Amino acid sequence: MELPLIISVDDHVIEPAHLFDTWLPAAYRDRGPRPLTTGIGALEYTGGKYRFTMDPDGPPADWWIYEDLAFPYKRNIAAVGFDRDRMTLEGITRAEMRPGCWDPGERLKDMDLNHVEASLCFPTFPRFCGQTFAEAQDKEVALACVRAYNDWMVEEWCGDSGGRLIPLCLIPLWDVNLAVREIHRNAARGVRAVTFSEIPTHLGLPSIHSGYWDPFFAACQETRTVIAMHIGSSSQMPAASPDAPPAVQATLSFNNAMASLADFLFSGVLVRFPRLKLAYSEGQMGWIPYALERADDVWREHRAWGGVRDLIPEPPSRYYYRQVYCCFFRDKHGIAALDTVGRDNATFETDYPHVDSTFPHTKAVALEHVQGLDEETVHKLLRGNAIRMLGLDFDSARPAAS
Structure with a gap:
């Protein structure tokens, strides 16, 4: 089987050191993020949180310094090019990274x-949905940083790629009216995706049930902007025992996506905004069949006391199939249940340059998953659904790569 070229709906960028010096207005630069290369001390990941120290005598790492935050880049988030057993929590400099992590021209080559x-x-330094700026004390500077990041994303990271690098923008999470303005500002220049928290209450923000986010949802619906929610965009990873190794959180990472989907299915948001599109990034999809079965069963049997009798007029799975996309890269169980997952709902990713990335073997990994599926389904999974979800200009009839 010859595979069509893939459109990956979940990869990551390591921000270049010049980003804020170049794109942040001069009036804010002395209070904005500053790059620094210095040593890092012991670094560990416990209970879903990184713990580290800055040590001038330690191995060098590239950092961002912003207000009272010191943020180091770590090898596990810039892992491509390293042997599997060297994809550790050690600090890393851009000079040690594969250049495609931060250079758009090199990314296209990769x-x-x-x-x-x-x-x-x-994003990486802003975190998956811009939590870094939402937690900042000076919100005037934080707003300027959000806008600067988006300008860099659209004009520099994606600008000369011929549409191959697809812009994904931030919103100022702390103010829904500012968020609406940023959605419209970016949509006017062709942006069709925004990143958002899977569970905003974990960030101290209003829930999706409160109605607070309805203007944001309305703006996304109006502009056909997809809301992309990455695992970990609630600044929490699912955990079991507090002293469990990080492998436990990595195994359970899909739980946040599952919890978020249940939240949305019973929130009424998808009822009130029937053209709104949600995308669950890096959540995989093998869990979806039972999650939908259980949601529909709860709707049938428990909707009166469960508080959704008058809120959700149809079985929740109907809203999923109409408005929600999942994302996978290693999930054979999900492929086996594809008719329930939804052949029109699944999209593919490579997770470059994270430790989970399939680079440079993505074609082989994809082939292993889709072997035996019909040509139309293969096209949908690897590119067609992404084109439709994001409203891309790519010609769906393009020939496969040789």
Whole structure:
């Protein structure tokens, strides 16, 4: 089987050191994020949280310094090019990274090596939905940083890629009216995706049930902006025992996506905004069949006391199939249940440059998953659904790569 070129809906970018010096207005630069290269001390990941120290005598790492935050880049988030057993929590400099992590021209070369035509990239230093700026004390500077990041994303990271790098923008999470303005500002220049928290209450923000976010949802519906929610965008990862190794959180990572989907299915948001599109990034999809079965069963049997009798007029799974996309890259169980997951709902990712990335073997990994599926379904999974979800200009009839 010859595979069509892939459109990856979940990759990541390591921000270049010049980002805020170049794109943040001069009046804010002395209070904005500053790059620094210095040593890092012991670094560990416990209970879903990183713990580290800055140590000038330690191994060098590239950092961002912003207000009272010191943020180091770590090898596990810039892992491509390293042997599997060297994808550790050690600090890393950009000079040690594969250049495609932070250089758009080099990223395109790596995409060519990896059978990928187009890529949607989540932020790193701002965190998956801009939590870094939402937690800042000076919100005037934070808003300028959000706008500067979005300008860099659209004009520099994606600008010369011929549409192959797809812009994914931030919103100022702390003010829904400012968020609406940023959605419209970016939509006016062709942006069709925004990153948002899977569970905003974990960030101290209003829930999706409160009605607070309805203007944001309305703006996204009006502009056809997809709301992309990455696992970990609630600044929490599912955990079991507090002293469990990080492998436990990695195994349970899909739980946040599952919880968020249940939240949305019973919130009424998808009823009030029937053209709104949600995308669950890096959540995989093998869990979806039972989650939908259980949601429909709860709706049938428990909707009166469960508080959704008058809120959700149809079985929740209908809203999923109409408005929600999942994302996978290693999930054979999900492929086996594809008719329930939804052949029109599943999209593919490579997770470059994270430790989970399939680079440079993405074509082989994809083939292993879709072997035996019909040509139309393969096209949908690897590119067609992403084109439709994001409203891309790519020609769906393009020939497969040789």
